[in-house]
Amino acid sequence: MFNHLMGAKLKEFRLQSGLSIASAAATVGVTSSFISMVENGKSGISLQKVHALLALYGKTLSDLTAASSSESRIINLSSAPEALSEPGVKVFCLAKAEDPYYLGGFYLYFEPGAWFEYDHHGGLEYVLVLEGIHGLNEKLTWSLPSESKFRIYISALTQINVDEHNRIPTTDGRLIRRMVRDSRTRATSAKETIAMWPSVRRGEDRNIFPNQEKADVMFNSALVYELSVLKLYAEPLLFQIEEGEPEYQEAKRLLKFLDYFVGVPIEDIPKNSILREFVGGSCFDV
Secondary structure (H helix, E strand, C coil): CHHHHHHHHHHHHHHHHCCCHHHHHHHHCCCHHHHHHHHCCCCCCCHHHHHHHHHHHCCCHHHHHCCCCCCCCCCCHHHCCEEEEECCEEEEECCCCCCCCCCCCEEEEECCCCCCCCCCCCCCCCCCCCCCCCCCCCCCCCCCCHHHCCCEEEECCCCCECCCCCECCHHHHHHHHHHHHHHHHCCCCHHHHHHHHHHHHHHHHHHCHHHHHHCCEEEECCCCCHHHHHHHHHHHHHCCCCCCCCCHHHHHHHHHHHCCCCCCCHHHCCCCCCCHHHHCCCCCCC
């Protein structure tokens, strides 16, 4: 939903500025098809490119995130409507029912010794899914009881070796995945992806790996055939990095590594494969 809302706003700003998709794309340094996908909510976009588009349109990040209505969706506790009143117990609504972002937030006040049995309600039930680098960090969900959380750790743990003596580093597989995906969905070059990779790894060491043992389930998302598919997408991106650039040696190493694999055409890959998240054509909205 967020991609659709942001895309619609960016399209509105572009039209207000009188720019075509082609001129906006050329100025920012991306393709016209990428701008079109962003405006239609079919692709994410990096914050750096969002700032570039906003500067081109004469807008700021505040304009992008401003509510469409002057009326705030935030309800202060002092003005929150009372949803339920029992002896010694009061329940206040913390969101407006007509709000499209309504998630049924409530504040419950109990006087000392008071209680009540809340066994059913007529509204929708929600499951809150938190995904990302801090998903397993207890500091993020400290207020939720442990029994109400189910922690899933997903990682691409490479299952194959080049030969009996040379393993395939898991980090290489993940780097190639990211390179292909970011090129397709964020208009990010292989050069940029390689340059930011050390920062990504530092974030993993600091925020992910120390918490992975807290997971209830570990899911290995690696596929035995994925490098043969990704090879066809990654190689053209890596060949764009010129000799003399800081990322050239890493690009050369990855190209030599991909030489060990025979390419597999995307037509042979199921539409519901997790690999489609990176190469496109998924039956899911990713």
